[in-house]
């Protein structure tokens with residue numbers, strides 16, 4: 001096993017650390033915008049293996065990242081279960097919200113294997129051309145996916161989701177269980193097609209009270225990680241519980257993940273004290289520091305590198321690249337990491 005990213009996830013303090021960036025394929029790249037325009041809708045882009053393969057590879061050609069992340073979206077899981085999904089221009093994703101047992105009953109897990117076929121085909125094509133790069137498959141965490149399924153759209157507070165969790169724990173628990181089981185099916189299919197590591201994006205875990213965080217973030221993540229470990233002992237899981245704050249330590253210890261993503265707000269040294277030594281940390285430069293570039297970015301990158309030296313670490317951002325990022329700033333950042 002020589003790939004740098006997999007060595008870091010196996011607990012090795014690889015130096016210079018492997019580097020990739022969340023949302024490394026996307027609108028900041030002119031070549032992405034061109035393919036995106038050709039595809040028509042975003043869902044078409046995710047379900048056309050030729051185009052999804054191409055946009056996954058675009059940032060690798062420019063920057064030679066240590067990881068490629070499958071080009072898809074966390075909302076392709078509810079889409080595959082038959083919940084309507086639309087990406088309205090400038091408004092973000094929209095789904096018919098699930099607020100009761102009838103809404104839940106309308107989801108159809110039997111559709112999923114067929115629906116995800118084009119996404120799995122993309123994984124297969126990518127796996128055939130990875131070289132020294134590690135192919136990361138992914139899903140949203142059950143909690144974050146449920147946020148969109150119940151709320152019906154992005155939100156700051158996810159009040160419908162939290163109210164359902166408090167008032168109707170039986171119904172909400174069934175939603176989480178269904179998404180957890182289907183996420184295991186979905187990630188297993190990605191691994192069977194050649195994904196070498198998998199990541200769970202938990203963008204909204206920070207809105208939860210600790211008791212709900214334990215029940216709906218830690219427990220489903222533990223179940224998914226245990227299922228992947230049992231079936232695929234060599235495939236590491238990276239969890240990204242965004243804005244988990246002081247819950248990060250309990251998350252790392254109880255879920256059993258091999259890597260933990262630090263969000264922009266995390267102090268790397270504090271995170272290192274909270275997380276078991278063998279668990280790789282990943283992160284966490286502010287995406288807006290990457291937009292700014294120059295001396296501020298260099299200072300930030302150098303400080304992060306100094307804090308992480310000597311422990312397993314994967315250099316990344318604290319959240320996804322934003323569209324206004326200059327591709328030249330990305331090149332400068334990668335060069336800085338490689339020179340560490």
Ligand SMILES: Cc1c2[nH]c(c1CCC(=O)O)Cc1[nH]c(c(CCC(=O)O)c1C)Cc1[nH]c(c(CCC(=O)O)c1C)Cc1[nH]c(c(C)c1CCC(=O)O)C2
Nearest residue numbers: 022023024025026042069070071072073074092201203320
């Ligand atoms: C919450 C969430 C979503 N999707 C995702 C998350 C979790 C991570 C995070 O918090 O950012 C995860 C995601 N989305 C996308 C990827 C691809 C892989 C990568 O390069 O990281 C991944 C891993 C592509 C995408 N997913 C989306 C785009 C932009 C669509 C476009 O090109 O028009 C991309 C490149 C659309 C999307 N998808 C989602 C939203 C809220 C939006 C709209 C916002 C926006 O337009 O930027 C849901």
